[in-house]
Amino acid sequence: MSLKTLKGLVPAALLALALAPPLQAGPVPPLVLAVGGEPEGGFDPVLGWGRYGNPLFQATLLRFNTDLSLVGDLATSWSLSDDRRTWTIKLRQDAKFSDGTALTAEDVAFTFNTARDAGGLVDMKILREARVVAPDTVELELTRPQITFTSHLVGLGIVPKARYGADYARHPVGAGPFRMVEWRPGEQLVVEPNPYWHGGTIPFPRVSFVFGAEAAAIALAQTGAVQVAAVPPAGSDAPPAGMRTLHVQSVDNRGVMFPMVAAGGKTAEGKPIGNDVTADPAIRRALNQLLDRKALVDLALEGHGRPAHGPADGLPWDQPAAALPDADPIAAAVTLEAAGWIDRDGDGLREKDGREARFTLVYPASDSLRQALALGVAEQAKAVGIAIEPAGKSWDDIDNVMHADAVLFGWGAHDPSEIFALHHGDFAGVAYYNPGYYKNPAVDAHLDAAQAAPDFKAALPDWQAAQWDGRTGFGARGDAAWAWLVNIDHNYWVSDCLDLGPLQIEPHGHGYPITQGLQGWTWTCN
Amino acid sequence: MDLQLMRRNWLARLLLERLIRLIWLVPLAMAGLFTLVSLAPVDPVQAYVGARVAQVGPEQRAAIAEAWGLNAPAPERFWLWLSHLAAGDFGTSITYNAPVLDLIAQRAGASLALIGTAFFLALALGFSLGLLAAAMRGRWPDRLIRGLAVVLSASPGFWIAILLISVFAVGLGWLPACCATPPGLTAAETSLGARLTHLILPAVTVSVVGISALILHSRARAVAFLESPAARHLAAHGASRLRLAFRYGARHALGPALTVHLAGAGELVGGSVLAETIFAWPGLGQATVRAATGADAPLLLGIALATLLFVFCGNLLADIAARLADPRLREMR
Numbered sequence: 108m109s110l111k112t113l114k115g116l117v118p119a120a121l122l123a124l125a126l127a128p129p130l131q132a133g134p135v136p137p138l139v140l141a142v143g144g145e146p147e148g149g150f151d152p153v154l155g156w157g158r159y160g161n162p163l164f165q166a167t168l169l170r171f172n173t174d175l176s177l178v179g180d181l182a183t184s185w186s187l188s189d190d191r192r193t194w195t196i197k198l199r200q201d202a203k204f205s206d207g208t209a210l211t212a213e214d215v216a217f218t219f220n221t222a223r224d225a226g227g228l229v230d231m232k233i234l235r236e237a238r239v240v241a242p243d244t245v246e247l248e249l250t251r252p253q254i255t256f257t258s259h260l261v262g263l264g265i266v267p268k269a270r271y272g273a274d275y276a277r278h279p280v281g282a283g284p285f286r287m288v289e290w291r292p293g294e295q296l297v298v299e300p301n302p303y304w305h306g307g308t309i310p311f312p313r314v315s316f317v318f319g320a321e322a323a324a325i326a327l328a329q330t331g332a333v334q335v336a337a338v339p340p341a342g343s344d345a346p347p348a349g350m351r352t353l354h355v356q357s358v359d360n361r362g363v364m365f366p367m368v369a370a371g372g373k374t375a376e377g378k379p380i381g382n383d384v385t386a387d388p389a390i391r392r393a394l395n396q397l398l399d400r401k402a403l404v405d406l407a408l409e410g411h412g413r414p415a416h417g418p419a420d421g422l423p424w425d426q427p428a429a430a431l432p433d434a435d436p437i438a439a440a441v442t443l444e445a446a447g448w449i450d451r452d453g454d455g456l457r458e459k460d461g462r463e464a465r466f467t468l469v470y471p472a473s474d475s476l477r478q479a480l481a482l483g484v485a486e487q488a489k490a491v492g493i494a495i496e497p498a499g500k501s502w503d504d505i506d507n508v509m510h511a512d513a514v515l516f517g518w519g520a521h522d523p524s525e526i527f528a529l530h531h532g533d534f535a536g537v538a539y540y541n542p543g544y545y546k547n548p549a550v551d552a553h554l555d556a557a558q559a560a561p562d563f564k565a566a567l568p569d570w571q572a573a574q575w576d577g578r579t580g581f582g583a584r585g586d587a588a589w590a591w592l593v594n595i596d597h598n599y600w601v602s603d604c605l606d607l608g609p610l611q612i613e614p615h616g617h618g619y620p621i622t623q624g625l626q627g628w629t630w631t632c633n
Numbered sequence: 634m635d636l637q638l639m640r641r642n643w644l645a646r647l648l649l650e651r652l653i654r655l656i657w658l659v660p661l662a663m664a665g666l667f668t669l670v671s672l673a674p675v676d677p678v679q680a681y682v683g684a685r686v687a688q689v690g691p692e693q694r695a696a697i698a699e700a701w702g703l704n705a706p707a708p709e710r711f712w713l714w715l716s717h718l719a720a721g722d723f724g725t726s727i728t729y730n731a732p733v734l735d736l737i738a739q740r741a742g743a744s745l746a747l748i749g750t751a752f753f754l755a756l757a758l759g760f761s762l763g764l765l766a767a768a769m770r771g772r773w774p775d776r777l778i779r780g781l782a783v784v785l786s787a788s789p790g791f792w793i794a795i796l797l798i799s800v801f802a803v804g805l806g807w808l809p810a811c812c813a814t815p816p817g818l819t820a821a822e823t824s825l826g827a828r829l830t831h832l833i834l835p836a837v838t839v840s841v842v843g844i845s846a847l848i849l850h851s852r853a854r855a856v857a858f859l860e861s862p863a864a865r866h867l868a869a870h871g872a873s874r875l876r877l878a879f880r881y882g883a884r885h886a887l888g889p890a891l892t893v894h895l896a897g898a899g900e901l902v903g904g905s906v907l908a909e910t911i912f913a914w915p916g917l918g919q920a921t922v923r924a925a926t927g928a929d930a931p932l933l934l935g936i937a938l939a940t941l942l943f944v945f946c947g948n949l950l951a952d953i954a955a956r957l958a959d960p961r962l963r964e965m966r
Contacts (some may be wrong), residue, residue, distance in 0.1 A: 139816040147923060148730030158663065226700025228682065230693035257687070276730055289819040292729070292739070293915035297819050301698060315817040319913020322795070326810030331801045333816060503674040522688060538691055 135630045137313035141324035141336040142599070144316070144619025145296070149276025150287070152264030153221050155228025157278070159614060161622040165281030166213070166305075168196055169257070173609040173624070175423050177257070177563055180306075181210065181265060181282070191252035194260070196245045203285035203303035204267050212239040214223070217268040219247060219259075231259055252559040254566045259597060280537025281409045284309060284626040285409065293318060306370040310628055334602040337396055339620035340411045343598035351603055354596040357613040358422060358519035360415045360478055362591035363468060365391050365513050366489035367543040372510075374536055378512040380544060384466045387459070389446030390493065394590045395431050395583035397439035397491050398484065404593050407479040411598060415591035417574060417582060421612050424523045424567050429575035429582025439491045448491050457492040465494040469508055470515040472499030477515045480592055498537060519594070519615040523570050527554050530581045530588060532572065549579045597621070604632035643956060643963040652947050659941065664711070666937050667930065671707040675928035677727060678703070701727050714934065723938075724931035728923055733935035736920060741939065743813060744916030747908065748901050750832055751839035752894070755901075758840070759847025760890050766848065767855030769877035778848060788843035790904055793910045794838045801834060808834050811913045835912040842904040843897050845950075850893050854886035888958025895954060898947025902940055 150156045152165050167183040179185070184197045200211040219237035222229040233256060235248045246597040249256060269279045279287060284306055285298040300309040317327060321339060328336040329347045336350075346352045364383040372380035380599030384390055400414030413420065416430035432438070443449075448457040457464040468484060469530055470477040481497035488495045500511075505514060516539070518525055528534050531554050550573050557569035574582040581588045597617045601607065606629045613620040678697050682689045689697075698704055705713070714724060725732035766778040785793075802810035809815065809831050814823040818959075855878050858864055864877055909918035917936055926934040956962045 137817050141816075147728045151730075154730065216730055226696045228697075230689045232692045232696075277960060291814075291820065291915055293919045295814070297817070313817065317816045317913070319811055320910055322798075323811035323910060323913040324787065326798050326802055327812075327816060329809055330806065332809075426767065429746075501674055502679070503676075520688065524688065538694070615682065 134633055135310045135312065137315065138311045138335075138605075138628075139315045139317060139327075139333045140622070141317045141319075141323075141327050141333045142618040142621055143318060143321075144396065144616075144622070145293070145318040147292070148227075150279040150290075151227075152262075152266060152277035152281075153218065153225050153229060154273075154276065156279075156498065157200065157264045158228065158262045159294050159616045160620045161624075161625050162281070163283055163285045163622075164279040164287060164301075165283045166202060166210070167264055167265065168198075170262045171261055171611070173611045174379060175521060176399065177261070181215070182260070185260065187254075187561055190563065191254075192249045194247040194249075194256070195240075196247065196260075198243050198245065199305065200243060202282045202305050203400065204279050204280050204282050205269070205301040205303055205470055206267075206270070207303055208267065208269070209493065210265060210267070210282045211240060212245045213367055214268050214556040215245045215265055216238075217271070218263060218265045219245075221266075221271070222259075222263055229259070231263075234259075247368055254558050254560045254563060255522060255527065257563045258522040258524065261521075266311065272349075285314065288313070304626075306626060310630055311628070314625070328600050334605050335621065336600045337621070338598050338600055340409045340596070340598055343411065343600070346600045348470035350600040351604055353599040353601050353607070353610075354411050354567075355610050355613050356413060356421065357594055357597050357615075357617075357620075358419055358515070358521075359597065359613065359615045359617065360418065360420070360591060361477060361515060361517045361593055361595070361596045362392070362415060362418070362589045363513050364509075364516050364543050364589055365486065366511055367545045367586075367588060370411070371510065372544075376509065378507050380536070382466055382513070384464060385464060385513055385543075387446065387448075388586060389442050389448060390464060391489060391590065392431070392583065393439040393442040393448075394484075394493065395587050396433060396435050396442060398487055398590060398592065399434035400592055401434065402487070403480060403483050406483050407476055407626075408593060408595060411596040412594070413594040415594045417591055418518055418529060418589070419523070419527055420594055422521070422523075422591045424570035426571035426574035426580070426582060429571075429580055429584050431583040431587075436490050443491060443493075448492075455489070455492055456494050462490060463494065465496070467496045467498050467508075467512040468515060469498050469500050469505055469512045471505060473501075473503055476595075477517070481515050484590075484592065509539075510536060510544065514542065517615065521611075521614050523566070526573065543588060545581065545586070547579060547581065547586055549576070550581050550586075551581075604630055607633050644953065646768075647949075647952060647956070649681055651945075651952075655945060658945075659938070660715075662941055663715075663934060663938065666934060666950075667707075667711045667714070670928060670930045670933055671710075671768050673928055675926070677701070677928040677930075680857040680927045681727065690764040710930075714931065723881060723935045726804060726924070726929055726932035728927040728929045728932065729920070734933050735936055736932065737833070737917065737939050740788075740915060740917045741919055743914060744909070745841060746832065747835055747914060747916060748898075750836040751843070751901055751904070752898075754836055755840035755843035755847060756890070756894055756944075759844040760887070761879075762844075762852050763848040763851025763890070764855050764878045764882060764886065765875075766852045767859060767882065768874045770856060770859070779852070782845040785841055790838060790841060790907045791911060793841050794834070797834050797837060810834075811911075813914055816961045835914050838908040838911070841902060842900050843894055846893055846897065847890055851886045851890045854889055855882040858882045858885040884958075888955050891954040891958065892951045895951030896945050898951075899944040902944060 148154055150164055152162055166181050169177050170180045172178050181198055181202055182196050183199050186195050198212055203211055211490045216237040223231040223234045233249050233253050235250050237247045240246050264281055267280055284301055284304045286301040288297040288299050290296045299313050324336040325338055327333045337455050343352055366382035366399045368381040369386045370381040370383045380562050404412040417425055419425045442459055448459045468481050471479045485495040485497050528540040530545055530550055532551050534540040535544040535546060553569050553573035557566040560566035574580045575584050579585045597613050599621055608624050611623055642829055678694050726736055727735050729736055762778050766775045769775045798810050801808045813831050815827050867877060906918035909916045910922055921936050
């Protein structure tokens with residue numbers, strides 16, 4: 108064989124190897140997704156697996172519908188006692204784990220009690236005890252009323268008591284829609300439909316999750332190797348052939364947290380508390396009226412986002428009436444003048460009682476999106492004579508200044524406990540919850556009323572009233588404790604042959620949440 | 634010691650010397666690294682909780698810290714780690730929730746395949762290009778090869794990786810863009826050929842670190858040989874410069890080339906961290922990045938220990954190879 112033929116053969120052989128026939132069973136091909144979301148610690152719900160999206164292997168007691176209303180999964184009925192401290196949950200009898208054994212009330216009680224005691228990402232300290240009261244009934248007793256405990260009914264996948272041990276996270280067995288074929292950490296997770304699943308049949312013979320950097324996902328999509336890829340906003344509108352771009356709305360939000368009390372205080376560790384400028388409600392309200400959020404979306408997200416007016420835009424517990432009309436510099440100026448913030452010396456900056464309308468806006472220096480937002484906010488604020496000085500810091504430094512400087516934070520969960528944590532006076536200065544020391548007794552009363560509600564749905568009006576009840580609230584119309592800026596769209600490339608069905612508003616965390624409805628996806632090509 | 638004995642025992646002497654060095658080097662390196670990790674401005678609990686701040690309250694954070702044993706003061710934790718290590722227990726990774734030794738064993742294979750391939754690729758390419766350049770000294774192939782060496786040594790690895798992906802994976806479609814195996818297949822279903830095609834681009838990326846130094850070194854050595862009286866004598870008898878360089882010059886250049894290359898094993902490891910991140914290669918480099926961002930001290934220390942031994946062995950092999958290639962070195966201290 109001459110050298111020339113050999114040279115020609117090498118790429119041809121490589122090509123043949125690269126294009127080795129994929130596994131094919133019937134007309135529906137196996138799916139490959141590059142959406143990240145690998146839990147490094149494995150697939151153990153007790154340690155926190157499945158809290159942001161589909162737990163794949165395990166079934167949960169309840170599920171959120173696309174519109175975030177509750178439906179039963181393992182539970183056929185669920186109710187809260189009159190003292191709001193005991194959930195009684197009836198279980199379906201046909202649920203089986205992927206090894207064919209039946210899922211019983213024992214397994215449910217075991218899962219909840221184990222999660223309560225585990226040092227993982229499931230915070231269930233409020234659970235006193237889960238106990239079996241009948242073969243198909245479990246009681247969950249709480250130490251005090253807390254309606255947001257519902258999120259555990261939705262989020263905690265049930266593990267089999269008999270099969271749960273040290274290697275469970277790597278070899279999960281559950282009653283969910285899929286069972287594990289192989290997990291190669293850092294590389295790929297391969298799953299197939301669980302034949303014992305109680306929810307119906309899944310058309311795809313196999314689903315694989317490719318992990319790795321965003322750039323790898325893009326390259327895989329461009330070579331046609333994946334059917335869904337999570338992509339960054341830049342360039343997302345130019346999908347490769349055979350794919351379309353999906354911009355999914357989210358509550359993955361960013362907003363400015365204001366210190367709410369006057370300067371002078373100190374925490375137990377000696378960190379300063381309070382800011383005399385942002386403590387003035389007129390400043391906070393004026394900024395909420397002034398900011399052109401649409402322009403911020405265009406500036407920082409290339410248009411792939413929604414203006415944010417609250418911490419939970421579009422979720423069932425959101426109160427749209429709490430927002431003020433924005434992009435209105437005249438209204439902002441009127442607010443400031445009425446409160447005595449006037450530019451007396453003509454330097455373009457307003458003053459009140461000899462104090463300039465000037466404060467620092469801190470953002471994590473490693474986050475280019477928050478930097479762009481901070482600079483954009485500062486630029487817009489100049490127009491009404493407020494000087495905002497953006498400052499990039501490490502999280503360690505932010506920890507030290509976040510009670511005295513405004514901070515650009517990001518939140519967004521399918522869980523109203525976030526609203527509670529961010530605004531309840533009891534959480535002032537606790538971790539990152541309420542760094543501004545916001546406290547309004549009327550708001551606290553609404554939040555407490557929500558937690559004591561008879562069920563999740565009945566709590567919604569109380570969550571909304573905390574934002575704006577017609578007189579007060581933490582929303583912009585009331586105390587304006589925050590100036591919310593944007594909700595980030597999550598961008599995906601999806602195969603033209605793949606129908607994802609209805610999509611929910613996604614929580615914080617780009618990528619894996621798209622799999623929420625995975626078991627209902629359909630293949631539309633032949 | 635008479636000359637004869639010294640000559641026979643050079644290897645034993647070298648090994649003993651290095652063993653002594655290892656005995657003081659390892660604890661020093663571990664203590665230094667542990668200090669750095671403890672001082673790093675990353676709170677491991679916060680890194681673990683991440684965006685779930687609102688769902689994980691202060692009580693639960695305390696429970697996590699307790700489960701990880703973070704409440705003890707740093708020197709005490711280091712002492713605990715050391716005493717466990719003495720018993721062969723490397724501890725448990727907090728990010729991966731698995732024994733460190735298992736993780737390293739699981740991932741070392743992928744990293745070694747990548748680094749090993751890159752090592753031999755760089756050696757073969759760099760050495761032969763260096764000899765070719767020496768043989769063609771001053772002519773256009775020499776200028777081209779030297780130019781290449783300079784460009785490669787000035788190019789950042791990630792840039793080369795992106796270039797390779799866009800040309801060979803996305804543009805031409807010849808090679809896969811990422812990962813160690815084809816997406817959608819289990820390890821058992823993956824053919825050896827598919828594994829090898831997936832290895833090519835990452836290995837080339839890692840090898841680039843070593844190639845330019847090898848080219849320039851081998852070239853300089855071969856040029857020195859070609860100008861020596863012996864080579865001039867052979868040339869006068871009609872031996873071509875190419876034959877001189879590859880037949881006789883190679884022997885002169887190989888020893889130093891191996892030394893340079895083996896001594897640079899640390900750079901290959903560094904390059905692999907980058908390549909593993911870009912190509913989603915499931916090796917130790919990927920785990921290192923994750924361990925560092927999560928302030929996962931046990932895993933980081935375990936990987937550092939493994940890397941230290943790896944680089945140490947690389948350097949030791951370099952010294953042995955140099956002594957094998959050049960007997961004069963065996964007698965020198």
